[in-house]
Amino acid sequence: MTDDRLVRPQPISGFPEWLPEVRLVELHWIDQIRSAFERYGFCNVETPSVESLSVLTAKGETSQEVYTLRRLQADANASDASLGLHFDLTVPFARYVAQHLNDLVFPFKRYQIQRVWRGERPQEGRYREFTQCDIDVINIDNVPLAFDAELPRIIHEVLTSLSLPPWTININNRKVLQGFYEGLGVPDAVAVIRAVDKIDKIGADGGRQLLINAVGLTAAQADACLNLAAIKGSDRTVIDGVEALEVKSDLLAEGLAELAFVLDSLADLPAGTIVADLSIARGLDYYTGTVYEGKFVEWPDYGSICSGGRYENLAGSFVRRSLPGIGLSIGLTRIFAKLVAEGLLVTGPKSPTSVLMIVPSPEQVATAHAAAATLRSRGLNTEVYHQADKLKAQLRYASRKGIPYVWFPPFDADGTHEVKDMVTGDQVHADPAEWLPSPVPDAAGPVQLVE
Amino acid sequence: MTDDRLVRPQPISGFPEWLPEVRLVELHWIDQIRSAFERYGFCNVETPSVESLSVLTAKGETSQEVYTLRRLQADANASDASLGLHFDLTVPFARYVAQHLNDLVFPFKRYQIQRVWRGERPQEGRYREFTQCDIDVINIDNVPLAFDAELPRIIHEVLTSLSLPPWTININNRKVLQGFYEGLGVPDAVAVIRAVDKIDKIGADGGRQLLINAVGLTAAQADACLNLAAIKGSDRTVIDGVEALEVKSDLLAEGLAELAFVLDSLADLPAGTIVADLSIARGLDYYTGTVYEGKFVEWPDYGSICSGGRYENLAGSFVRRSLPGIGLSIGLTRIFAKLVAEGLLVTGPKSPTSVLMIVPSPEQVATAHAAAATLRSRGLNTEVYHQADKLKAQLRYASRKGIPYVWFPPFDADGTHEVKDMVTGDQVHADPAEWLPSPVPDAAGPVQLVE
Numbered sequence: 001m002t003d004d005r006l007v008r009p010q011p012i013s014g015f016p017e018w019l020p021e022v023r024l025v026e027l028h029w030i031d032q033i034r035s036a037f038e039r040y041g042f043c044n045v046e047t048p049s050v051e052s053l054s055v056l057t058a059k060g061e062t063s064q065e066v067y068t069l070r071r072l073q074a075d076a077n078a079s080d081a082s083l084g085l086h087f088d089l090t091v092p093f094a095r096y097v098a099q100h101l102n103d104l105v106f107p108f109k110r111y112q113i114q115r116v117w118r119g120e121r122p123q124e125g126r127y128r129e130f131t132q133c134d135i136d137v138i139n140i141d142n143v144p145l146a147f148d149a150e151l152p153r154i155i156h157e158v159l160t161s162l163s164l165p166p167w168t169i170n171i172n173n174r175k176v177l178q179g180f181y182e183g184l185g186v187p188d189a190v191a192v193i194r195a196v197d198k199i200d201k202i203g204a205d206g207g208r209q210l211l212i213n214a215v216g217l218t219a220a221q222a223d224a225c226l227n228l229a230a231i232k233g234s235d236r237t238v239i240d241g242v243e244a245l246e247v248k249s250d251l252l253a254e255g256l257a258e259l260a261f262v263l264d265s266l267a268d269l270p271a272g273t274i275v276a277d278l279s280i281a282r283g284l285d286y287y288t289g290t291v292y293e294g295k296f297v298e299w300p301d302y303g304s305i306c307s308g309g310r311y312e313n314l315a316g317s318f319v320r321r322s323l324p325g326i327g328l329s330i331g332l333t334r335i336f337a338k339l340v341a342e343g344l345l346v347t348g349p350k351s352p353t354s355v356l357m358i359v360p361s362p363e364q365v366a367t368a369h370a371a372a373a374t375l376r377s378r379g380l381n382t383e384v385y386h387q388a389d390k391l392k393a394q395l396r397y398a399s400r401k402g403i404p405y406v407w408f409p410p411f412d413a414d415g416t417h418e419v420k421d422m423v424t425g426d427q428v429h430a431d432p433a434e435w436l437p438s439p440v441p442d443a444a445g446p447v448q449l450v451e
Numbered sequence: 452m453t454d455d456r457l458v459r460p461q462p463i464s465g466f467p468e469w470l471p472e473v474r475l476v477e478l479h480w481i482d483q484i485r486s487a488f489e490r491y492g493f494c495n496v497e498t499p500s501v502e503s504l505s506v507l508t509a510k511g512e513t514s515q516e517v518y519t520l521r522r523l524q525a526d527a528n529a530s531d532a533s534l535g536l537h538f539d540l541t542v543p544f545a546r547y548v549a550q551h552l553n554d555l556v557f558p559f560k561r562y563q564i565q566r567v568w569r570g571e572r573p574q575e576g577r578y579r580e581f582t583q584c585d586i587d588v589i590n591i592d593n594v595p596l597a598f599d600a601e602l603p604r605i606i607h608e609v610l611t612s613l614s615l616p617p618w619t620i621n622i623n624n625r626k627v628l629q630g631f632y633e634g635l636g637v638p639d640a641v642a643v644i645r646a647v648d649k650i651d652k653i654g655a656d657g658g659r660q661l662l663i664n665a666v667g668l669t670a671a672q673a674d675a676c677l678n679l680a681a682i683k684g685s686d687r688t689v690i691d692g693v694e695a696l697e698v699k700s701d702l703l704a705e706g707l708a709e710l711a712f713v714l715d716s717l718a719d720l721p722a723g724t725i726v727a728d729l730s731i732a733r734g735l736d737y738y739t740g741t742v743y744e745g746k747f748v749e750w751p752d753y754g755s756i757c758s759g760g761r762y763e764n765l766a767g768s769f770v771r772r773s774l775p776g777i778g779l780s781i782g783l784t785r786i787f788a789k790l791v792a793e794g795l796l797v798t799g800p801k802s803p804t805s806v807l808m809i810v811p812s813p814e815q816v817a818t819a820h821a822a823a824a825t826l827r828s829r830g831l832n833t834e835v836y837h838q839a840d841k842l843k844a845q846l847r848y849a850s851r852k853g854i855p856y857v858w859f860p861p862f863d864a865d866g867t868h869e870v871k872d873m874v875t876g877d878q879v880h881a882d883p884a885e886w887l888p889s890p891v892p893d894a895a896g897p898v899q900l901v902e
Contacts, residue, residue, distance in 0.1 A: 007509045009550040009769050012534065015499035017547070019554050020561065027495050039827045041804035041834030041854075044478055048466035048580055049500070049566060053523070058458045066523040071516075071570035072504070072535065083463065084523065096468070099460040103470050105801055105851045107837060110471065115500060119522035129499055137837075144837040318460050350556055353492035376490045383492030386558060386595040400556045403492075 014122030015129045016337055021347040021402075026336055030113060032161045033133050033330065037111035040154050042135050045110045047092040049117075050083040055095050058317035065118040085117040089134045090314065090327065097138050098318030107139035107147075113332075124341075125303040125334050133158075136327030138314065143324050145258060148290040148310060149265035151328045155306055156269055158330065159294070165344060166297040167305060170277040171262060174287050174309070175255025176242065177278075180228055183249035184221050191215045193281045196229050200279070204230075229279035235267065236260055238276040258289060288312040292328055302338060306330045349402025354437060355419070356398040356406045357384040360391065367409040371417060374432040375407070382407075398422060405437060465573030466580045467788055472798040472853075477787055481564060483612045484584050484781065488562035491605050493586050496561045498543040500568075501534040506546050509768035510737075516569040536568040540585045541765065541778065548589055549769030558590035558598075564783075575792075576754040576785050584609075587778035589765065594775050596709060599741040599761060600716035602779045606757055607720055609781065610745070616795060617748040618756060621728040622713060625738050625760070626706025627693065628729075631679055634700035635672050642666045644732045647680050651730070655681075680730035686714055689727040706740070713741060739763040743779055753789060757781045800853025805888060806870070807849040807857045808835040811842065818860040822868060825883040826858070833858075849873060856888060 011017065018026060034044075056066055066084040086092045089112045097108065113133045120126055135154060137147045152169050159167055177196075181189040195215055199207040204226055211222040224245060231241040239260050242252075259276060266274045282291040287309035294306035308328035315323040339345040357372045359365055368384050375382040383403070385394045398406045399422060407430070408418045419435060420427040462468065469477060485495075507517055517535040537543045540563045548559065564584045571577055586605060588598045603620050610618060628647075632640040646666055650658035655677055662673035675696060682692040690711050693703075710727060717725045733742040740761035747753055759779035766774040790796040808823045810816055819835050826833040834854070836845045849857045850873060858881075859869045870886060871878040 005768075006771065007505045007768050009506060009546045010503070011550070012499060012501065012503060015501060017499055018497070019551060020494040020496060023495055023497060026497075038803040038832050039830075041802055041807075041832055043471040043802040044474055045471060046469070046474060046477075048463060048468055049568075050463065050466060050580070052461070052463060054458045055460060067520045068523050069518045069536070069568075069570075070521055072519050074570070085520070095460045099462070100470060105848070109802070109834075117500075117520075119520075119525070129501070146835075146837045150835075317456075317458050320457065351492055351494040351560070352489040356492075379490075381489050381492055383560075384597075384601075386597045397556070 014120075014127050016127060016333060018340075019350075021350045022340065022345065024349070024352065025345060025347055026332075029162055029332065029336065030131075030133075033158050033332070034111070034113060036154055036158045036161065037133075037135055040109075040150065042109045042111040042154075045093070045096060045112050046114060047086070047089075047096055047112070049085055049115070051086050051092055051095060053082050053084050055318070056084045056086065056091060058091075065120055067117050067119050087118050088116055089114060089132050089329065090136070093134070093136055093138075093327075094315040094323075095318055097323060098315040098321075101319060101321065107137050107143065109135070109137050111135045125338065127333055127337070130331070130333035133330040133332050134308075134327060135329075136325050138323055138325035141322050141324070143310070143326055145261055147326050148258065149262045151308070151326060152262070152274065152292055153266060153269070155292075155294070155328050155330060156266075156273060159306070162335070164296075164305075164335065164339070165342075167294055168273055168275045168297060169292060169294045169306065170275050170280050171259070172276065172278055172280045172291050173255040173259045173262075173289055174281065174291055175251050175289055176259060177228075177255075177281060179249045179252030179255050180242070180245075180247050181225070183247040183252050184224055186215075186217060186221060186225075188215065192217070192225055194283070196225060196279060197281045197283055199226075199229055231278040232275060234271060234275055235263055238263070238278065242278065255289070262290060282307060282309055286311045286314065290326065294330075296338070299338070303334055304331065305335045349404070351383075351401045351403065352381050353383045353401065353403045354380050354405060355382045356394070356401075356403045357382060358391065358394050358406055358408050359385045359388045360408070360411065362388045364388070364409050364411070371407065371409050371432040375435075378433075380437070407432075465571075465578050467578060467784060469791075470801075472801045473791065473796065475800070475803065476796060476798055477783075480613055480783065480787065481582075481584075484609050484783070485562070485564060487605055487609045487612065488584075488586055491560075491601065493560045493562040493605075496544070496547060496563050497565060498537070498540075498547055498563070500536055500566070502537050502543055502546060504533050504535050506769070507535045507537065507542060509542070516571055518568050518570050538569050539567055540565060540583050540780065541587070544585070544587055544589075544778075545766040545774075546769055548774060549766040549772075552770060552772065558588050558594065560586070560588050562586045576789065578784055578788070581782070581784035584781040584783050585759075585778060586780075587776050589774055589776035592773050592775070594761070594777055596712055597716075598777050599709065600713045602759070602777060603713070603725065603743055604717060604720070606743075606745070606779050606781060607717075607724060610757070613786070615747075615756075615786065615790070616793075618745055619724060619726045619748060620743060620745045620757065621726050621731050622710070623727065623729055623731045623742050624706040624710045624713075624740055625732065625742055626702050626740055627710060628679075628706075628732060630700040630703030630706050631693070631696075631698050632676070634698040634703050635675055637666075637668060637672060637676075639666065643668070643676055645734070647676060647730060648732045648734055650677075650680055682727075682729040684727055685722060685725060686718065687711055689714070689729065693729065709740060733758060733760055737762045737765065741777065745781075747789070750789070754785055755782065756786045800855070802834075802852045802854065803832050804834045804852065804854045805831050805856060806833045807845065807852075807854045808833055809842065809845050809857055809859050810836045810839045811859070811862065813839045815839070815860050815862070822858065822860050822883040826886075829884075831888070858883075 065087050068084045115131050117129050178189045181192050186192055195210040208222050211217045231238050239256050280293050289310035291309035293304045310326040312324050314325050357368045359368045372382045372384045404422055406420050410416055416429050419430040516538050519535045566582050568580050629640045632643050637643055646661040659673050662668045682689050690707050731744050738760035742760035744755045745757035761777040763775050765776050808819045810819045823833045823835045855873055857871045861867055867880050869878055870881040
């Protein structure tokens with residue numbers, strides 16, 4: 001603790017941290033997200049930050065990104081080494097459902113807002129610690145199609161409430177892809193999906209090469225795949241577009257019907273925000289129907305801002321039951337950090353205080369506290385200045401923290417309370433039992449976001 | 452993913468996890484805590500879950516409890532091994548203040564509600580992952596005494612709002628202890644504090660032995676120390692009690708004046724909830740004035756439910772500035788898990804839904820969604836049943852999730868909306884644009900806690 005051994009604090013790459021005025025906005029976002037999820041009846045779940053490695057690696061895929069835990073003073077065989085920080089919220093959720101199967105009511109609709117960790121090299125849009133906001137519905141044997149439309153509606157409502165730069169939620173259906181490739185007589189549909197997934201990066205010509213040379217398609221098959229991937233639109237015309245390619249299979253028909261249902265159900269949402277994009281597949285093998293991928297319009301190369309889809313049996317590694325589900329996840333940190341980096345985040349005050357109670361002299365401390373207690377009991381965040389001090393110092397404190405009102409308790413027994421609006425400078429008589437700020441602060445939080 | 456390699460999910464000792472209906476109460480608690488902190492003008496901060504090991508071990512003390520991170524596939528020299536999960540929120544806060552010194556407004560009043568990790572052997576009241584709720588005030592050079600009284604007032608308000616079994620917030624002042632021992636002519640005050648701290652466990656006789664044999668006090672000095680430690684009370688009589696022991700020093704007088712100020716300031720709180728207890732010291736060396744320790748009355752041996760105190764220079768390891776502070780921390784998980792274990796936690800519904808919208812037939816889906824949208828726009832959490840189904844199945848779903856109201860959209864163009872109270876069974880005509888549940892749900896959350 002002596003000066004000669006100072007530890008200079010440094011930011012840790014990949015682990016974002018915000019100043020109070022920025023965090024206030026992030027907290028407001030989380031409140032918005034949470035209240036939207038609850039408005040649709042999703043219940044909250046939190047799981048531990050760690051899972052056993054056997055759970056995390058049950059599918060094998062992402063094991064290289066896992067952070068394991070070890071006690072600093074542990075010997076080499078310490079049992080804690082079998083624990084890892086979760087790298088998403090889907091695996092913990094699947095484990096949770098399997099473990100508590102008999103205590104849950106199905107369809108089980110849950111949301112989960114937690115940090116996740118990945119031992120990746122940090123880069124733009126990729127963090128080693130970040131917050132995800134997931135909603136999933138899981139059911140025994142069958143998840144009604146209604147949820148394929150309800151989840152993007154909820155996420156749409158959330159993203160709208162955050163006042164972001166323009167974005168789209170892109171939707172596709174894996175049955176359409178799989179069914180189309182089957183109808184084409186392609187031997188390995190998954191290999192085609194993987195190749196088409198790369199068109200974004202390597203271009204249509206590169207994709208065509210890949211499909212012919214690596215996957216082994218004929219030129220005609222490859223062209224049909226590229227034609228399918230080029231279809232994009234907001235309404236049933238995309239269905240017509242696929243049908244015009246004259247490929248047929250039962251699975252394709254089923255997928256198109258599902259996609260049409262989702263598009264029809266969301267037709268009331270603002271034009272251009274929901275886009276059927278037949279190129280997107282979402283790499284993960286477990287998606288089996290509807291898939292989602294949200295993007296910023298201006299930054300197409302920036303990672304997805306939300307993603308998800310329908311899976312046939314997510315908890316299959318953990319329990320002998322058929323537990324299909326559908327989920328969508330918002331990459332909160334990815335979105336938020338991008339806005340911060342672009343200078344697009346409008347921050348407000350540095351504290352949640354609405355009213356600073358002035359303490360003009362030691363004799364008024366009791367009156368100040370009593371008035372503050374009255375304001376607080378009415379739901380107004382009220383700070384009593386921490387000591388009797390010069391008025392100038394107290395006003396400066398309010399101004400530096402962005403506190404919108406300062407309150408003057410009466411100077412003597414005959415005096416009255418007064419409140420000053422720090423923006424307009426207006427100062428009026430006021431009764432702590434009745435005064436209301438004007439305009440009434442937004443119930444969702446003190447920060448006003450402006451586009 | 453095949454059945455033959457099922458991974459059976461098991462609870463991980465020391466990492467608590469709750470069912471949705473229990474989590475709903477925990478979330479309600481967190482909301483109560485957060486809103487109390489904000490009501491007094493504290494702003495939120497979140498720090499990364501990890502700190503560099505040099506920060507975590509800057510004081511050396513608790514290094515053995517730290518979990519370090521390692522990538523599952525890392526080689527032995529991986530740089531991530533220099534990161535550890537934070538074991539409290541005080542060290543990260545000190546580092547945060549030092550790092551962002553020029554961007555903060557002082558006195559800086561922050562709250563932080565986050566998980567912390569300790570690589571300890573789990574036992575009752577001790578977890579390896581748990582949530583702490585901290586409020587601290589930090590200032591340059593000097594923290595006004597007003598905060599010594601304000602912090603316990605806030606925590607008192609929080610604990611009261613949680614409807615807990617009886618508890619006390621015990622208060623002492625390290626200057627009283629240090630000053631008393633100095634006045635007694637004791638050579639090593641810290642050694643005495645450590646010994647007195649053990650009286651709880653080893654009894655007064657054991658403490659006396661320790662003071663005489665290990666610390667080297669005379670019998671008269673040891674008795675004086677024990678007499679001081681036996682003083683307890685809710686008002687200024689404790690000051691009189693200390694003065695009656697006729698030990699004198701400037702530091703003692705200063706400490707007694709501070710303690711008297713705190714007790715006087717809190718005199719309006721319910722009798723017996725604030726107790727000056729001259730035996731408590733809070734082991735950590737960095738406390739220098741007021742100290743706090745909350746306990747359940749019925750379970751005196753159970754760990755503290757809140758604790759904290761005043762420290763002279765917390766960020767001294769990180770920056771060459773005098774940054775004194777005062778803080779109090781609520782052990783959320785410790786309190787919550789105890790209530791769960793004792794069967795004292797009253798849980799409510801399994802979802803946040805207020806209204807389940809019935810879908811009697813496929814023809815009514817659109818009407819149901821429109822009515823639900825209206826209810827949601829008015830702030831009512833409303834779930835639309837996921838498919839047209841038998842009425843009985845839909846009511847059973849509402850009942851199993853504890854949803855208090857079900858809503859019937861009109862059966863035809865001439866029909867009216869009806870809503871059924873699932874508790875009373877009453878069913879009435881209702882307009883989605885006007886109906887309100889009766890009684891109006893508590894704004895703080897759907898769960899009613901009953902003592």
